[in-house]
Amino acid sequence: MIRGWRLFFEEITKITRFSLRFFRSVFKLPLDVNELFRQCYSIGYKSFPLVAITGFIMGLVLTIQSRPTLAEFGAESWLPAMVSVSIIREIGPVITALIFAGKVGSGIGAELASMKVTEQIEAMEVSGMNPFKYLVVTRIIATTLMLPILVIAADAIALYGGYMGVNLKANVNIHLFFSSVFDKLCFMDIFPALIKTVFFGFAIGLIGCFKGYHSGKGTQGVGESANYSVVFASLSVFIIDMMAVQITSLFL
Amino acid sequence: MVKIEHLKISFADKTILKDISLSLKKGENLVILGKSGSGKSVLIKCLVGLIAPTEGSVMLFEKNIFDLGEDDLNLLRKKVGFLFQSAALYDSMTVRENLEFQLRYSKSLSEFEKGELVRSMLASVGLEESMDKMPSELSGGMQKRVGLARTLITSPEIVLYDEPTTGLDPFTSREISKLILEVQKKYNTASIIITHDVECAKSTANRILILKNGAFIAEGSFKELNESTDKEIQPFFNQ
Structure with missing residues (x-):
């Protein structure tokens, strides 16, 4: 029991040091802009199809599931507003972040771990390059920048999915649907939700890089790094979300 | 160029190196x-x-690297060039990119000069024709030779x-x-x-x-x- 807590606090200390190293390195020039763009493309653009499909299904299913309950109270006309608030405030950012953690977090963890195991990181280090800056800083910036963009895209597609869901049992004009959606949305629905996705992206990148960079030896180490990256990144998404909800509620 | 004095390295309770001294x-x-x-x-x-050593010093070009x-x-x-046992080529890059990577922050060479240097280094290890191959497409010996070219490209x-x-x-x-x-x-x-x-x-x-x-x-x-x-x-x- 005591050993477990000690390991837990050791891990927290290590990840804190790792994030401090990130903040020290991120402002130090030169930043490898080409690699940053490559990572943004690989992390952001290549995740888009998965995020788009998930978003569409999310909107469609939420609409279909919510309709009977609202119909019981004769409030079917509230369906677009209810779906949009749920998606934009909570479900869109969290589900997209979880999908992102699964795809990108594990990918970063496995990639860096396999580079570590095959001495590629050491090879960069001994040639006087700064592998932390090249591999870690660019990936964390890319996840931090790309997740909010993916969430905006996923939200838009989810709303379209919601529109399709509404039209399964009714005939609602797209303009009417979206005017009902935007009538009920306000700044405090969109802004905090977007801000928290920045923190989600940062946490997913940080944990993936940390686990990969400090991987154990052999193929087992690579597997564990990929696995822990997803588990801890997903957990961190929920923890950050809980904190974000508490903070947002102070202003509402 | 290299001077090691009374180097001792231990991991946990195990001593790996005991009082090593050498010069080059x-x-x-x-x-x-x-x-x-x-x-x-x-x-x-x-x-x-x-x-890092447990005790002793490692001097490279008269500087203690741990200071x-x-x-x-x-x-x-x-x-200092370092050729790894496994060659440690960057497996997401082609042979050419592996060598170019070493020159990434070199401001004294133009892109053309960098390309020519990569070509001549690969030619010197007899692998000019493998320039656009991925490391996984090369044999162990070829990987070592590319590793050597990558090590030497920064002179x-x-x-x-x-x-x-x-x-x-x-x-x-x-x-x-x-x-x-x-x-x-x-x-x-x-x-x-x-x-x-x-x-x-x-x-x-x-x-x-x-x-x-x-x-x-x-x-x-x-x-x-x-x-x-x-x-x-x-x-x-x-x-």
């Missing part, structure tokens, strides 16, 4: 011969600051070879040993070659140090050590 002169090929697990790779990694900050150490590392003054012939067939091993000698002659580099391969030691060494259980037990030329009647030295040469 310009243009010299120093071979450290030892069996697996004798601490050879730990020693060579300590030389470039990848592993240097990250930026200064990186500057110093640019003067290092010291080259460290970690088991350069391990895992290669005798013919390719001889080719790599020949390349090591060519590098020494062409670029006048000083080299430390860590190996357990006596043939490689024979063809490349100006001086040999024998490492056993974390300590040097003998020093001399290949001829001197090969003719030694010392019972501790003999097993290394009668393989």
Whole structure:
């Protein structure tokens, strides 16, 4: 029991040091802009199809599931507003972040771990390059920048999915649907939700890089790094979300 | 160029290297011969600051590398080439990109000059035609040669070879040993070659140090050590 807590606090200390190293390195020039763009493309653009499909299904299913309950109270006309608030405030950012953690977090963890195991990181280090800056800083910036963009895209597609869901049992004009959606949305629905996705992206990148960079030896180490990256990144998404909800509620 | 004094490295309760001292002169090929697990790779990694010593000092170009900050150490590392046992090529990059990567922050060369340098380095190891291949498409010997070209592209003054012939067939091993000698002659580099391969030691060494259980037990030329009647030295040469 005591050993477990000690390991837990050791891990927290290590990840804190790792994030401090990130903040020290991120402002130090030169930043490898080409690699940053490559990572943004690989992390952001290549995740888009998965995020788009998930978003569409999310909107469609939420609409279909919510309709009977609202119909019981004769409030079917509230369906677009209810779906949009749920998606934009909570479900869109969290589900997209979880999908992102699964795809990108594990990918970063496995990639860096396999580079570590095959001495590629050491090879960069001994040639006087700064592998932390090249591999870690660019990936964390890319996840931090790309997740909010993916969430905006996923939200838009989810709303379209919601529109399709509404039209399964009714005939609602797209303009009417979206005017009902935007009538009920306000700044405090969109802004905090977007801000928290920045923190989600940062946490997913940080944990993936940390686990990969400090991987154990052999193929087992690579597997564990990929696995822990997803588990801890997903957990961190929920923890950050809980904190974000508490903070947002102070202003509402 | 390199001076190690009273180096000791321990992990947990286990002592890997005990009171190691050595020096390396310009243009010299120093071979450290030892069996697996004798601490050879730990020693060579300590030389470039990848592993910190428990005691002692490592001087590169008259600077103790463990007193240097990250930026200064990186500057110093640019003067040292390191060929890994596994070649450690970046597997997401082509052969050309592997070499270009070393020149990434070089401001003194234009893009054209960088391209020409990559081409000439690959030609010098006989792999110009493999420029656009991925490392996974190359054999072990070819990977080692690309690794060597990547190591030499920044014109290092010291080259460290970690088991350069391990895992290669005798013919390719001889080719790599020949390349090591060519590098020494062409670029006048000083080299430390860590190996357990006596043939490689024979063809490349100006001086040999024998490492056993974390300590040097003998020093001399290949001829001197090969003719030694010392019972501790003999097993290394009668393989």
